[in-house]
Amino acid sequence: MTLVAGAIRVGFDPFWFSAVVNVGSLLGLVVVLLRLMRVRISTLLVLAIAGSAALFPQVFAAASGFAVLPDALLLATVTLLVIEKRVVWASLTALGFCLFRPDGVVFVLPLLTYAVVSSKDRRGAGSGVTAFFLVPGMTYFVWRVHYFGELFPLPFLVKSDARRMLGLVVAHSLQQSLKYLVFDAAVLMPVVLLRELQSRFLLVSLIAAPTAFYWMMRLDQNVGDRFFYYLPLTAAILLAVYWQQTPLSSRRTVLRIGFGAWLLLIAMPFYRELRTFRDMQFSQSKDIAQELSAMQERGTMITTETGFLPYYSGWLTYDPWGLNTPEFAHRFIQPEDVERLHADVIVVHPDQPDSCLIQPGWRMQYGSRTWPNLTRNLVIGADTSRYELWLVSYGSEFYRRRRGWRYGEGDRECWFLLRDSPRYSRIADTLSRHNGVGPPESIGLEQDHALHAAR
Helix, strand or coil, X not given: CHHHHHHHHCCCCHHHHHHHHHHHHHHHHHHHHHHHHCCCCCHHHHHHHHHHHCCCCHHHHHHCCCCHXXXXXXXXXXXXXXXCCCHHHHHHXXXXXXXXXXXXXXXXXXXXXXXXXXXXXXXXXXXXXXXXXXXXXXXXXXXXXXXHCCCCCHHHHHHCCCCCEXXXXXXXXXHHHHHHHHHHHHHCHHHHCCCCHHXXXXXXXXXXXXXXXXXXXXXXXXXXXXXXXXXXXXXXXXXXXXXXXXXXXXXXXXXXXXXXXXHHHHHHHHHHHHHHHHHCCCCHHHHHHHHHHCCCCCXXXXXXXXXXXXXXXXXXXECCCCCCCHHHHXXXXXXXXXXXXXXXXXXXCCCCCCCCCCCCCCCCCCCCCCHXXXXXXXXXXXXXXXXXXXXXXXXXXXXXXXXXXXXXXXXEEEEEEECCCCCHHHXXXXXXXXXXXXXCHHHHHHHHHHHHHHC
Protein backbone atom coordinates (compact mmCIF):
# COMPACT_ATOMS: atom_id res chain seq x y z
CA MET A 1 0.00 0.00 0.00
CA THR A 2 2.94 2.32 0.63
CA LEU A 3 4.22 1.65 -2.88
CA VAL A 4 0.79 2.29 -4.41
CA ALA A 5 0.40 5.49 -2.37
CA GLY A 6 3.81 6.63 -3.63
CA ALA A 7 2.76 5.95 -7.21
CA ILE A 8 -0.42 7.99 -6.72
CA ARG A 9 1.61 10.85 -5.21
CA VAL A 10 3.79 11.11 -8.33
CA GLY A 11 0.79 10.83 -10.66
CA PHE A 12 1.19 7.14 -11.64
CA ASP A 13 -2.20 5.45 -12.00
CA PRO A 14 -2.33 2.61 -9.40
CA PHE A 15 -3.75 0.09 -11.87
CA TRP A 16 -0.88 0.61 -14.33
CA PHE A 17 1.61 0.73 -11.48
CA SER A 18 0.38 -2.70 -10.34
CA ALA A 19 0.80 -3.98 -13.89
CA VAL A 20 4.40 -2.76 -14.07
CA VAL A 21 5.23 -4.29 -10.67
CA ASN A 22 3.65 -7.62 -11.67
CA VAL A 23 5.58 -7.79 -14.97
CA GLY A 24 8.84 -6.92 -13.23
CA SER A 25 8.11 -9.52 -10.55
CA LEU A 26 7.50 -12.21 -13.18
CA LEU A 27 10.92 -11.56 -14.69
CA GLY A 28 12.48 -11.61 -11.22
CA LEU A 29 10.72 -14.89 -10.46
CA VAL A 30 12.18 -16.44 -13.62
CA VAL A 31 15.67 -15.39 -12.53
CA VAL A 32 15.18 -16.90 -9.04
CA LEU A 33 13.91 -20.20 -10.46
CA LEU A 34 16.88 -20.41 -12.84
CA ARG A 35 19.18 -19.72 -9.89
CA LEU A 36 17.53 -22.61 -8.02
CA MET A 37 18.04 -24.82 -11.09
CA ARG A 38 21.71 -23.79 -11.21
CA VAL A 39 21.68 -23.30 -14.97
CA ARG A 40 22.75 -20.42 -17.15
CA ILE A 41 20.12 -17.83 -18.05
CA SER A 42 19.06 -17.97 -21.70
CA THR A 43 16.29 -16.30 -23.66
CA LEU A 44 14.64 -19.66 -24.36
CA LEU A 45 14.52 -20.64 -20.69
CA VAL A 46 13.21 -17.21 -19.65
CA LEU A 47 10.40 -17.40 -22.21
CA ALA A 48 9.58 -21.01 -21.28
CA ILE A 49 9.30 -20.32 -17.55
CA ALA A 50 7.46 -17.00 -17.95
CA GLY A 51 5.10 -18.61 -20.44
CA SER A 52 4.43 -21.50 -18.06
CA ALA A 53 3.52 -19.05 -15.29
CA ALA A 54 1.03 -17.43 -17.66
CA LEU A 55 -0.78 -20.75 -18.15
CA PHE A 56 -2.31 -20.74 -14.66
CA PRO A 57 -5.49 -18.86 -13.67
CA GLN A 58 -3.65 -16.76 -11.09
CA VAL A 59 -2.25 -14.66 -13.93
CA PHE A 60 -5.71 -13.10 -14.31
CA ALA A 61 -5.62 -12.00 -10.68
CA ALA A 62 -2.29 -10.33 -11.43
CA ALA A 63 -3.82 -8.67 -14.50
CA SER A 64 -6.67 -7.42 -12.29
CA GLY A 65 -4.22 -5.60 -10.02
CA PHE A 66 -3.61 -8.11 -7.21
CA ALA A 67 -0.02 -8.54 -6.02
CA VAL A 68 0.15 -12.23 -6.96
CA LEU A 69 3.47 -12.11 -8.78
CA PRO A 70 5.34 -9.92 -6.24
CA ASP A 71 4.19 -12.40 -3.58
CA ALA A 72 5.46 -15.28 -5.71
CA LEU A 73 8.81 -13.55 -6.25
CA LEU A 74 9.28 -12.88 -2.54
CA LEU A 75 8.36 -16.44 -1.51
CA ALA A 76 10.69 -17.96 -4.11
CA THR A 77 13.48 -15.59 -3.04
CA VAL A 78 13.10 -16.52 0.64
CA THR A 79 13.29 -20.19 -0.36
CA LEU A 80 16.41 -19.59 -2.46
CA LEU A 81 18.17 -17.69 0.33
CA VAL A 82 17.28 -20.36 2.90
CA ILE A 83 18.66 -23.11 0.64
CA GLU A 84 21.84 -21.07 0.09
CA LYS A 85 22.05 -20.62 3.90
CA ARG A 86 22.09 -16.84 3.66
CA VAL A 87 20.13 -16.49 6.87
CA VAL A 88 20.31 -12.71 7.33
CA TRP A 89 19.11 -11.97 3.80
CA ALA A 90 16.47 -14.69 4.09
CA SER A 91 15.19 -13.07 7.30
CA LEU A 92 15.03 -9.59 5.75
CA THR A 93 13.25 -10.89 2.64
CA ALA A 94 10.83 -12.87 4.82
CA LEU A 95 10.06 -9.65 6.70
CA GLY A 96 9.33 -7.89 3.40
CA PHE A 97 7.12 -10.77 2.30
CA CYS A 98 5.07 -10.53 5.51
CA LEU A 99 4.70 -6.76 4.98
CA PHE A 100 3.35 -7.47 1.48
CA ARG A 101 0.86 -9.99 2.85
CA PRO A 102 0.52 -10.76 6.57
CA ASP A 103 -0.37 -14.43 5.94
CA GLY A 104 3.14 -14.82 4.54
CA VAL A 105 4.08 -15.73 8.10
CA VAL A 106 2.65 -19.24 7.61
CA PHE A 107 5.22 -19.77 4.83
CA VAL A 108 8.30 -18.11 6.29
CA LEU A 109 8.23 -19.42 9.86
CA PRO A 110 8.79 -23.05 8.76
CA LEU A 111 11.38 -21.91 6.19
CA LEU A 112 13.34 -19.89 8.75
CA THR A 113 13.07 -22.77 11.22
CA TYR A 114 14.70 -24.99 8.61
CA ALA A 115 17.38 -22.34 8.06
CA VAL A 116 18.27 -22.55 11.76
CA VAL A 117 17.95 -26.35 12.12
CA SER A 118 20.07 -27.09 9.03
CA SER A 119 22.79 -24.57 9.86
CA LYS A 120 26.15 -25.70 11.17
CA ASP A 121 26.10 -22.65 13.44
CA ARG A 122 22.58 -22.89 14.87
CA ARG A 123 23.20 -20.22 17.49
CA GLY A 124 24.41 -17.75 14.87
CA ALA A 125 21.54 -18.59 12.51
CA GLY A 126 19.03 -18.23 15.35
CA SER A 127 20.48 -14.84 16.25
CA GLY A 128 20.20 -13.72 12.62
CA VAL A 129 16.54 -14.74 12.41
CA THR A 130 15.82 -13.07 15.75
CA ALA A 131 17.59 -9.82 14.89
CA PHE A 132 16.41 -9.39 11.31
CA PHE A 133 12.97 -11.02 11.33
CA LEU A 134 11.47 -11.62 14.78
CA VAL A 135 12.45 -8.34 16.47
CA PRO A 136 11.55 -5.95 13.61
CA GLY A 137 8.47 -8.06 12.83
CA MET A 138 7.18 -7.90 16.38
CA THR A 139 8.04 -4.19 16.57
CA TYR A 140 6.00 -3.54 13.46
CA PHE A 141 3.17 -5.71 14.81
CA VAL A 142 3.03 -3.76 18.08
CA TRP A 143 3.10 -0.45 16.17
CA ARG A 144 0.30 -1.66 13.87
CA VAL A 145 -1.84 -2.70 16.84
CA HIS A 146 -1.29 0.74 18.40
CA TYR A 147 -2.00 2.58 15.13
CA PHE A 148 -5.14 0.69 14.10
CA GLY A 149 -6.36 -0.39 17.51
CA GLU A 150 -6.79 -3.91 16.14
CA LEU A 151 -4.86 -7.00 17.18
CA PHE A 152 -5.27 -8.68 13.77
CA PRO A 153 -5.80 -7.26 10.26
CA LEU A 154 -9.47 -6.84 9.42
CA PRO A 155 -9.36 -9.35 6.52
CA PHE A 156 -8.31 -12.04 9.01
CA LEU A 157 -11.33 -11.28 11.22
CA VAL A 158 -13.73 -11.33 8.27
CA LYS A 159 -12.32 -14.41 6.55
CA SER A 160 -12.16 -16.41 9.77
CA ASP A 161 -15.86 -15.70 10.42
CA ALA A 162 -17.13 -18.75 8.50
CA ARG A 163 -18.95 -22.03 8.95
CA ARG A 164 -16.55 -24.98 9.10
CA MET A 165 -16.77 -28.73 8.78
CA LEU A 166 -15.94 -30.31 12.14
CA GLY A 167 -15.22 -26.81 13.38
CA LEU A 168 -12.00 -26.60 11.35
CA VAL A 169 -12.26 -26.63 7.55
CA VAL A 170 -14.21 -24.29 5.28
CA ALA A 171 -15.62 -26.67 2.67
CA HIS A 172 -15.44 -24.26 -0.28
CA SER A 173 -11.81 -23.38 0.44
CA LEU A 174 -10.86 -27.06 0.55
CA GLN A 175 -12.71 -27.67 -2.71
CA GLN A 176 -10.93 -24.79 -4.48
CA SER A 177 -7.51 -26.15 -3.52
CA LEU A 178 -8.01 -29.77 -4.60
CA LYS A 179 -7.11 -29.45 -8.28
CA TYR A 180 -3.84 -27.71 -7.40
CA LEU A 181 -2.98 -30.29 -4.74
CA VAL A 182 -3.59 -33.11 -7.20
CA PHE A 183 -1.49 -31.26 -9.78
CA ASP A 184 1.38 -30.94 -7.29
CA ALA A 185 1.06 -34.58 -6.27
CA ALA A 186 1.36 -35.68 -9.91
CA VAL A 187 4.34 -33.46 -10.67
CA LEU A 188 6.22 -33.80 -7.39
CA MET A 189 5.97 -37.51 -6.68
CA PRO A 190 9.77 -37.99 -7.05
CA VAL A 191 10.36 -35.19 -4.51
CA VAL A 192 7.75 -36.62 -2.12
CA LEU A 193 9.62 -39.93 -2.11
CA LEU A 194 12.86 -38.25 -0.99
CA ARG A 195 13.62 -38.73 2.70
CA GLU A 196 16.10 -35.91 3.22
CA LEU A 197 15.56 -33.06 5.69
CA GLN A 198 15.44 -30.35 3.04
CA SER A 199 12.66 -31.93 0.99
CA ARG A 200 10.55 -32.55 4.09
CA PHE A 201 10.90 -28.96 5.31
CA LEU A 202 10.16 -27.54 1.87
CA LEU A 203 7.02 -29.67 1.52
CA VAL A 204 5.84 -28.60 4.97
CA SER A 205 6.74 -24.92 4.46
CA LEU A 206 5.41 -24.50 0.94
CA ILE A 207 2.43 -26.89 0.90
CA ALA A 208 1.30 -28.38 4.22
CA ALA A 209 1.38 -25.35 6.55
CA PRO A 210 -0.18 -22.76 4.19
CA THR A 211 -2.80 -25.20 2.91
CA ALA A 212 -3.94 -26.02 6.45
CA PHE A 213 -4.22 -22.27 7.12
CA TYR A 214 -6.19 -21.43 3.96
CA TRP A 215 -8.54 -24.35 4.52
CA MET A 216 -9.61 -22.64 7.75
CA MET A 217 -10.35 -19.29 6.02
CA ARG A 218 -13.22 -18.17 3.83
CA LEU A 219 -11.36 -16.91 0.76
CA ASP A 220 -13.19 -13.77 -0.38
CA GLN A 221 -12.35 -12.32 -3.82
CA ASN A 222 -10.43 -15.43 -4.79
CA VAL A 223 -9.94 -14.15 -8.35
CA GLY A 224 -8.23 -16.80 -10.47
CA ASP A 225 -7.77 -18.91 -7.30
CA ARG A 226 -5.15 -16.33 -6.31
CA PHE A 227 -4.89 -17.57 -2.72
CA PHE A 228 -3.58 -20.88 -4.05
CA TYR A 229 -0.88 -19.28 -6.22
CA TYR A 230 1.71 -20.96 -3.99
CA LEU A 231 0.78 -24.52 -5.08
CA PRO A 232 1.83 -24.35 -8.75
CA LEU A 233 4.68 -22.08 -7.62
CA THR A 234 5.82 -24.78 -5.19
CA ALA A 235 5.88 -27.32 -8.00
CA ALA A 236 8.16 -24.99 -9.96
CA ILE A 237 10.40 -24.29 -6.94
CA LEU A 238 10.87 -27.94 -6.01
CA LEU A 239 11.45 -29.03 -9.59
CA ALA A 240 14.08 -26.30 -9.84
CA VAL A 241 15.74 -27.29 -6.54
CA TYR A 242 16.11 -30.94 -7.60
CA TRP A 243 16.65 -30.30 -11.32
CA GLN A 244 20.35 -31.13 -11.31
CA GLN A 245 19.79 -34.31 -9.30
CA THR A 246 17.15 -35.57 -11.75
CA PRO A 247 18.33 -37.69 -14.71
CA LEU A 248 17.50 -36.34 -18.18
CA SER A 249 14.99 -39.13 -18.90
CA SER A 250 13.22 -38.48 -15.59
CA ARG A 251 13.06 -34.74 -16.33
CA ARG A 252 11.24 -35.46 -19.58
CA THR A 253 8.84 -37.79 -17.80
CA VAL A 254 8.09 -35.18 -15.12
CA LEU A 255 7.45 -32.49 -17.75
CA ARG A 256 5.12 -34.81 -19.69
CA ILE A 257 3.24 -35.67 -16.51
CA GLY A 258 3.04 -31.97 -15.65
CA PHE A 259 1.60 -31.11 -19.05
CA GLY A 260 -0.95 -33.93 -18.79
CA ALA A 261 -1.95 -32.82 -15.28
CA TRP A 262 -2.28 -29.24 -16.54
CA LEU A 263 -4.59 -30.37 -19.36
CA LEU A 264 -6.79 -32.44 -17.05
CA LEU A 265 -6.91 -30.11 -14.02
CA ILE A 266 -5.99 -26.56 -15.01
CA ALA A 267 -6.84 -25.97 -18.67
CA MET A 268 -10.62 -25.80 -18.22
CA PRO A 269 -10.49 -23.49 -15.16
CA PHE A 270 -7.98 -21.38 -17.12
CA TYR A 271 -10.45 -20.97 -19.99
CA ARG A 272 -13.25 -20.14 -17.56
CA GLU A 273 -11.12 -17.50 -15.84
CA LEU A 274 -10.13 -16.05 -19.22
CA ARG A 275 -13.79 -15.57 -20.14
CA THR A 276 -14.57 -14.12 -16.70
CA PHE A 277 -11.61 -11.75 -17.01
CA ARG A 278 -12.91 -10.54 -20.37
CA ASP A 279 -16.43 -10.15 -18.96
CA MET A 280 -15.20 -8.03 -16.06
CA GLN A 281 -13.07 -5.57 -18.06
CA PHE A 282 -15.05 -2.38 -17.64
CA SER A 283 -14.02 1.18 -16.91
CA GLN A 284 -17.53 2.45 -16.18
CA SER A 285 -17.13 2.22 -12.42
CA LYS A 286 -13.84 4.11 -12.55
CA ASP A 287 -15.34 6.81 -14.80
CA ILE A 288 -18.30 7.29 -12.47
CA ALA A 289 -16.00 7.53 -9.45
CA GLN A 290 -13.81 10.13 -11.15
CA GLU A 291 -16.86 12.26 -11.90
CA LEU A 292 -17.95 11.99 -8.27
CA SER A 293 -14.50 13.20 -7.18
CA ALA A 294 -14.95 16.35 -9.27
CA MET A 295 -17.81 17.55 -7.03
CA GLN A 296 -16.89 20.51 -4.82
CA GLU A 297 -18.11 18.76 -1.68
CA ARG A 298 -17.43 15.06 -1.42
CA GLY A 299 -20.08 12.87 0.09
CA THR A 300 -20.30 9.52 1.84
CA MET A 301 -21.05 6.10 0.47
CA ILE A 302 -21.66 2.56 1.60
CA THR A 303 -20.50 0.13 -1.06
CA THR A 304 -19.87 -3.57 -1.47
CA GLU A 305 -17.48 -2.62 -4.33
CA THR A 306 -14.56 -1.21 -2.34
CA GLY A 307 -12.14 -0.91 -5.24
CA PHE A 308 -12.52 1.68 -7.98
CA LEU A 309 -15.30 3.64 -6.28
CA PRO A 310 -13.45 4.67 -3.08
CA TYR A 311 -10.07 4.90 -4.82
CA TYR A 312 -11.10 7.32 -7.51
CA SER A 313 -13.97 9.21 -5.86
CA GLY A 314 -12.15 10.15 -2.66
CA TRP A 315 -15.48 9.93 -0.80
CA LEU A 316 -15.73 8.76 2.80
CA THR A 317 -16.61 5.10 2.31
CA TYR A 318 -18.00 2.42 4.62
CA ASP A 319 -17.26 -1.17 3.69
CA PRO A 320 -20.25 -3.24 4.90
CA TRP A 321 -18.32 -6.50 4.44
CA GLY A 322 -15.75 -5.27 6.97
CA LEU A 323 -12.44 -5.60 5.15
CA ASN A 324 -11.89 -1.84 5.49
CA THR A 325 -14.34 -0.80 8.23
CA PRO A 326 -13.52 -2.17 11.71
CA GLU A 327 -17.07 -1.94 13.06
CA PHE A 328 -18.37 -4.37 10.45
CA ALA A 329 -15.36 -6.69 10.73
CA HIS A 330 -16.30 -7.35 14.36
CA ARG A 331 -20.04 -7.70 13.75
CA PHE A 332 -22.25 -8.22 10.72
CA ILE A 333 -23.92 -5.08 9.37
CA GLN A 334 -27.64 -4.67 10.08
CA PRO A 335 -30.33 -2.57 8.33
CA GLU A 336 -30.36 -0.08 11.21
CA ASP A 337 -26.65 0.56 10.57
CA VAL A 338 -27.52 1.65 7.04
CA GLU A 339 -30.17 4.03 8.36
CA ARG A 340 -27.76 5.42 10.96
CA LEU A 341 -24.95 6.14 8.49
CA HIS A 342 -27.34 8.06 6.21
CA ALA A 343 -24.92 7.86 3.27
CA ASP A 344 -25.45 9.88 0.07
CA VAL A 345 -25.06 6.70 -1.98
CA ILE A 346 -25.41 2.99 -1.25
CA VAL A 347 -23.94 0.70 -3.91
CA VAL A 348 -24.86 -2.99 -3.77
CA HIS A 349 -23.73 -5.78 -6.11
CA PRO A 350 -26.11 -8.66 -5.36
CA ASP A 351 -25.82 -12.22 -6.58
CA GLN A 352 -27.72 -12.43 -9.86
CA PRO A 353 -30.76 -14.31 -8.49
CA ASP A 354 -31.18 -11.75 -5.68
CA SER A 355 -33.16 -8.53 -5.90
CA CYS A 356 -32.58 -4.84 -5.25
CA LEU A 357 -36.16 -4.58 -3.94
CA ILE A 358 -37.33 -5.93 -0.60
CA GLN A 359 -38.92 -9.34 -1.08
CA PRO A 360 -41.41 -11.24 1.12
CA GLY A 361 -39.66 -12.85 4.07
CA TRP A 362 -36.71 -10.45 4.07
CA ARG A 363 -37.84 -8.42 7.09
CA MET A 364 -35.62 -10.21 9.56
CA GLN A 365 -32.11 -9.89 10.96
CA TYR A 366 -29.37 -11.80 9.16
CA GLY A 367 -26.57 -12.66 11.55
CA SER A 368 -24.62 -15.10 9.36
CA ARG A 369 -21.88 -13.45 7.27
CA THR A 370 -22.86 -14.45 3.74
CA TRP A 371 -23.05 -12.32 0.61
CA PRO A 372 -26.85 -12.70 0.13
CA ASN A 373 -27.42 -11.73 3.77
CA LEU A 374 -25.16 -8.70 3.31
CA THR A 375 -26.90 -7.40 0.19
CA ARG A 376 -30.35 -8.05 1.63
CA ASN A 377 -29.56 -6.11 4.80
CA LEU A 378 -28.37 -3.19 2.69
CA VAL A 379 -31.50 -3.26 0.55
CA ILE A 380 -33.70 -3.37 3.66
CA GLY A 381 -31.77 -0.45 5.16
CA ALA A 382 -32.09 1.64 1.99
CA ASP A 383 -35.73 2.48 2.66
CA THR A 384 -37.59 3.52 -0.50
CA SER A 385 -39.03 6.59 1.25
CA ARG A 386 -35.50 7.99 1.56
CA TYR A 387 -33.56 6.32 -1.28
CA GLU A 388 -34.16 6.13 -5.02
CA LEU A 389 -33.06 3.03 -6.95
CA TRP A 390 -30.80 3.24 -10.01
CA LEU A 391 -29.31 0.28 -11.87
CA VAL A 392 -25.86 0.21 -13.48
CA SER A 393 -24.78 -2.75 -15.63
CA TYR A 394 -21.86 -4.69 -14.16
CA GLY A 395 -19.03 -5.83 -16.40
CA SER A 396 -18.08 -5.17 -20.00
CA GLU A 397 -20.25 -4.49 -23.04
CA PHE A 398 -19.08 -7.88 -24.32
CA TYR A 399 -20.48 -9.52 -21.17
CA ARG A 400 -23.83 -7.70 -21.38
CA ARG A 401 -24.30 -8.47 -25.10
CA ARG A 402 -23.15 -12.07 -24.72
CA ARG A 403 -25.87 -12.63 -22.14
CA GLY A 404 -28.47 -10.62 -24.06
CA TRP A 405 -29.15 -8.17 -21.22
CA ARG A 406 -30.47 -4.64 -21.52
CA TYR A 407 -28.77 -1.92 -19.48
CA GLY A 408 -29.52 -2.54 -15.80
CA GLU A 409 -30.62 -6.11 -16.43
CA GLY A 410 -29.00 -9.36 -15.29
CA ASP A 411 -25.67 -8.76 -13.55
CA ARG A 412 -25.98 -5.21 -12.22
CA GLU A 413 -25.12 -2.86 -9.40
CA CYS A 414 -27.93 -1.31 -7.39
CA TRP A 415 -27.27 2.36 -6.67
CA PHE A 416 -29.48 3.83 -3.96
CA LEU A 417 -29.42 7.65 -4.07
CA LEU A 418 -30.40 9.62 -0.99
CA ARG A 419 -33.31 11.78 -2.14
CA ASP A 420 -32.56 14.75 0.13
CA SER A 421 -28.81 14.71 -0.48
CA PRO A 422 -27.43 18.04 -1.78
CA ARG A 423 -25.46 15.94 -4.28
CA TYR A 424 -28.46 13.97 -5.54
CA SER A 425 -28.89 15.70 -8.92
CA ARG A 426 -25.17 15.54 -9.74
CA ILE A 427 -25.02 11.83 -8.89
CA ALA A 428 -28.12 11.09 -10.96
CA ASP A 429 -26.72 13.04 -13.95
CA THR A 430 -23.47 11.10 -13.68
CA LEU A 431 -25.25 7.76 -13.69
CA SER A 432 -27.38 8.82 -16.66
CA ARG A 433 -24.26 9.64 -18.70
CA HIS A 434 -22.96 6.13 -18.01
CA ASN A 435 -26.07 4.21 -19.07
CA GLY A 436 -27.53 4.07 -15.57
CA VAL A 437 -31.24 3.26 -15.44
CA GLY A 438 -33.37 5.27 -13.01
CA PRO A 439 -36.99 5.04 -11.90
CA PRO A 440 -39.56 4.09 -12.95
CA GLU A 441 -37.73 1.80 -15.39
CA SER A 442 -35.34 0.56 -12.69
CA ILE A 443 -38.27 -0.51 -10.51
CA GLY A 444 -39.88 -2.34 -13.44
CA LEU A 445 -36.65 -4.17 -14.29
CA GLU A 446 -36.22 -5.31 -10.70
CA GLN A 447 -39.81 -6.46 -10.42
CA ASP A 448 -39.39 -8.52 -13.59
CA HIS A 449 -36.09 -9.85 -12.25
CA ALA A 450 -37.75 -10.98 -9.01
CA LEU A 451 -40.55 -12.74 -10.94
CA HIS A 452 -38.06 -14.64 -13.12
CA ALA A 453 -35.97 -15.61 -10.08
CA ALA A 454 -39.06 -16.90 -8.27
CA ARG A 455 -39.79 -19.22 -11.19
